[in-house]
Amino acid sequence: MTIRVGVIGAGNIGTAHAHNLATAVPGSTVTAIYDVDQPAATALASELGCRSTASLADLINADDVDAVVIASPDGLHAEQALACLAVRKPTLCEKPLAPTIEAAQRVLDAEVAIGERLLTLGFMRRFDPGYVALKREIGAEGIGTPLMVHNVHRNAAFAYGLTTEGTVTNAAIHEIDINRWLLEDEYARVQVIMGRSGPDTPDGQRDPLFIIYETAGGVVVDIEAFMMARYGYEVTCQVVASDGVSDMGDGGYITRTTARVRGQPVPEQWIGRFRDAYRIEMQAWIDSIRGRAGPTGASLWDGFAATHAAEAAVESLRSDGWVRVDLPSRPDLYR
């Protein structure tokens, strides 16, 4: 059985996902593309040999669309996810589920009412070979009990127009999710510290941010989120544990030594670092729909929990000090 996918949003990540599904993920094909920018949708559709649709409803309801990828801007995910749930089609929704708890809650309530896990969140770092190896380091066979996690997330420039809140809800949301997943723990409280801003920071905004979470289990998780770092894209993660320390460097790059210089290339943006993770994520999603695996990847609950933790951090931007993360209890559907 081939899963026929419709893709909403023909921008950076929608294009990357559509190409993977059409050419690099056995068991899937792309049949339809929708974007409010119709020329962008038509161009991607003709590249892939499929059609573009005139509306969101045309794509979601099409008989030859078995599953949907949502790759539109952050603020549209919740409404589009609700539309996909209404027709009961498996959907992979890009992160974040929503920038606010209120919107995220409506999607969570809808899936719980249906009583079936249909929505997967695009937290692809869970499939990145670097993070997968780092998770294996944790525990009695490895470095022991985690005590602290140090995260770095730097972009050369922020693609969506830098806002201080957006750094949390759009970018650091990756660290918020991956540390929950690494530690299998929830956040209890958060504090954001803002230092001096870099030269490219727009007036009224702050960058970089230093975000500190404490988990229910007492682990301290810090995140340097620097969106206008100029030099390139870099994501690293170091786990400090009872019996040792493990570092996930910035991918598996070759170190080249030439005349008086030793170094590694730095990717310009995220696709260069996480190319494999996006493909592996799509394969796992398609395999789960084809019934070869149960629900896989981040659930709607994971998306909700991440938005919850992000909103507390946004509140901390306005209040000077710790803010509690009051995550409601997990519905049975996600246990």
Ligand SMILES: NC(=O)c1ccc[n+]([C@@H]2O[C@H](COP(=O)([O-])OP(=O)(O)OC[C@H]3O[C@@H](n4cnc5c(N)ncnc54)[C@H](O)[C@@H]3O)[C@@H](O)[C@H]2O)c1
């Ligand atoms: N998982 C990751 O690592 C990762 C990486 C990049 C982007 N993203 C997420 O993917 C989403 C898209 O990011 P991007 O970089 O591709 O942005 P983008 O701006 O390149 O693309 C977004 C596309 O959505 C289209 N669009 C706008 N309104 C729409 C609507 N109402 N219906 C359908 N399409 C609409 C735009 O015309 C544009 O083509 C964002 O939410 C972002 O957070 C995730």
